[in-house]
Amino acid sequence: MHRHRAALTWWAVRLLGAMPRPLDVLHVRYADDGSLALADAAERLGAALVFTATPDPHRGLAERHAACDVADPAAAEALRNDLHRVFLADRLVERADTVVGIPGRGGTRELVRHFPGLARLDEGRGPSAPPEGIAPYRPAPDEDDRRREALNRLYRDGTDPGALDPRDRDLPVLLCVGRLHPVKQQDLLVRSWLATGAHHTTTLVLIGGSPGTGTAVEDDIRRRIDTLLAPYPQAARRLALLPALPNTEVRRMQRALAQRTADACCWYVCPSAKEEFGIAVLEAMDAGLPVAGPRRGGVAHYLRDQVNGLLMDTSGQAGLMRGLRRIAATSVDDRRRYAAEGRKLVAERFSVTRMADELAAEYTALRTG
Template sequence: MVGTAFAPPSAAHGPARPGGTGHEIRDPLVAARTAFFNGSGWTAHLPEPRHDRRLPDAQGELANLLEAEYGLRPRAVPPGEGPEVDRRDRAVAGLRRAARLGVPLTPEALLAHREGDPRLMAVLTELWPETVRWHGPRHAEEVLHAMLGESRDGPVAGHLLDLAVAAGLHPLTPVESASLARTTTHRAVRHSAWRYLRQLPGGPTYLPHPSQAADAYERLLLAPPVPAFGPERQGPAGRLVAQSMLLGGLDTPGEGMSGGLAVLLGGLGDRLAATDGISGVITVVTAGHEDLAADDRLAHDRAPRHWVLRLPVDAPSAPAQVEMHRHRPALTWWAVRLLRAMPRPLDVLHVRYADDGSLALADAAERLGAALVFTATPDPHRGLAERHAASDPADPTAADALRHDLHRVFLADRLVERADTVVGIPGRGGTRELVRHFPGLARLNEGRGPSAPPEGIAPYRPAPDEDDRRREALKRLYRDGTRPDALDPRDRGLPVLLCVGRLHPLKQQDLLVRSWLATGAHHTTTLVLIGGSPGTGTAVEDDIRRRIDTLLAPYPQAARRLALLPALPNTEVRRLQRALAQRTADACCWYVCPSAKEEFGIAVLEAMDAGLPVAGPRRGGVAHYLRDQVNGLLMDTSGQAGLMRGLRRVAATSADDRRRYAAAGRKLVGERFSVTRMADELAAEYTALHTG
């Protein structure tokens, strides 16, 4: 399905509106996209560029890549021949332009790129359905058959079979595909062939017996279970909604890639399932080999009318965002197969990340006849040009990071284009910033842009023995200063700086420790960090821990005043926050969020709800609700100097101001950021959609 409200520009568009690019736009990515989607165009390489078509403040590799991808040329698909743009970059840029312009390439022209890198394959996959529609399934099938004959035992064969499955084509007979599955030396190709056989008439009989599978994942592929989940056909009336949480674990916030979104979707799903107009909620997650070994269920109840569906992935655990492209065809296949087995058809599927996993579920929604909802954010658009302005094109890591960000910008465009509706995250200026990065969204709601349902947190529910549990939480925290996860009991009277979140470079826990040491705050405060997998962590988590250990090595006293606790269940985190908030003024606790940015900041809201004064990043979504010196403090977290200034402001805040910030923050959360309000507004969005 295609959301026509988000159609890209075409050659038939009329003259550009005056000032479409506007030399006042300082961000080169925004300037390029504004000109492209308004149909006016710009170029960085004209001999005498017009002032309204110049690329502002861009040079080097970023300018060349933007020119290749967005610069309007006489031909529908630009050559992208700026300096330093190699053949691969030109191909990616040209295909992205074709996708945005709706140019249907022939199967031969499109599949000429079949041996491209993952970013090229992502664009090819997006263009393929339109190619089949325009040039006919029979011709597309013939081209696939010919190319499969040329690429029988390479990864390309798997990609071609995945394209066949996506379009319902049959380029190979059951005998041919079974032979390919049996003889290939590539595991991914074997899996693609098995999925392909499942869709062929008579194909399943050619699958090997599950006893021949190499491992548990292959046994699932050969004998897919049919878990019982979802509302009964005669159950409550209303929309059946699925929401995705493909990165990290739903029940393990703070571990690996799992963060505030896990907390948000868990509480939201529970509340949404009890909301009028909603018959049930399915939260879709991933489960790798280790996850399935610990719990082999593919679906289970989480709360009344709220189920968790686990899509198997051929990886040890939930794949990282940069690896999600490898799993896109399998995720689509599993989602369609499992969601279609429910007693009632799915009505709405809501995705929230601009990545290949979300596009996999968008494919599934289309095949299931479900409406697609996408939550768009200004990430990675916001600050992309600034992040990469000083990068060294000779540094392969920096070059790859730039291309990955541009890849995600394209994926977000595709999700906007394919969604039946798009919603935003609330910001200080409404959704104006979102429209700035997605000009096509300005057409929604009579020019007001997309709606932005409020985000919210579930109410904290104290245990019957809550007071005893809070005392025990503080006792564990102050049990032994020689332990890395505890503080010295003798420091119980010192103020506490608390920070909760997954261990990740964007969260900048190491920068917080460096700034804490540099300001001398370790002489007068303790620092408590909560986050990271218990036991063996991910490579990213281990790197952050090593950085912190290195910083603490010259400061043995500071090491006793810093506790790095592994991620705790959300209830335990919120209980500890309340225990710390109850302490005396001299032993006060601040919640400090040092993140480079937060799209919203669920952990910040939870700290405010607990009655803690909060200091958070000026950049990103936190500034939407945290007002400096009104209900907290805003800090410049772009570097050590800014964070040090923020910590000094925290230290200089009077007890009266701390109490005022805490009271105002708690009042704000209670009035504006409840999960009930969020569920009600999303339910209204879902019920307004045309489904089926």
């Protein structure tokens, strides 16, 4: 994208400048060259700029690259990419009229350590953190029929890589939704699922990736999973890898799985190395599923261990195996309590309406301040 930054700015100025009324505020939410191009466009259009800052890549830079071989071209390229993102985030924070943050366990104070200029905000506490929000799920008129159909498709054929064996319909399910990418660690989840022997007692459903020809990164994740499953034919029948589905279909399947019996329960498992926030985790909570997510990143801001779910160490296989064992050992009563508390949390704090209201207040303050 960096090769096209000037062109992106040129097009943004012309497209946004052609709107019926002038642009007041432009909000960018990711530290990449596209956001910097839009920042240039905002300046030319006289619009205020808002940037959503996160602790990464600053937070894990030293840890990720401390043991790298400087002579390894792949390691050098990874370091270059991370340093470039640091540069971009620094420039965007510097140029933004205001910054909002995605909080971690300590709120947004960590951002001040990485971006000292943010100490000017809120008496040193750093930027505000308007909540992320999810849209309400709206059932279809024939919702019950559609949920039954979704489960029937899921359990149609154990020899199909995108389905499960009908004979395993009464087993508990571990569900994971997310793009196929190394940071999401679906392959590590499969490895841990096999290593703990969980494939003898549960099924695993992964949703994500291109529906058809995937990217090189997606194909690599699929190859890793196929290699792991090769020695375990029974496990292969108990794992379904579905392509990315429309959001409504994912949320309908979550609700269908949440309605099943206690013995055939479903857990939502997020094995990511980190999540900046975890919208998919919130959607699972909203569906009434108990969830297990990573300690590292933004999920721990709202997921409290043994209160409304479980937090796992997802930094390696050993930690993820411990997490899967904790899931297996959770009582029915605790599982139901986590699910109820999770659903209550989403309803009270993470509606899309509240998100819109708080962001609108940030935007209005820029134009009236």
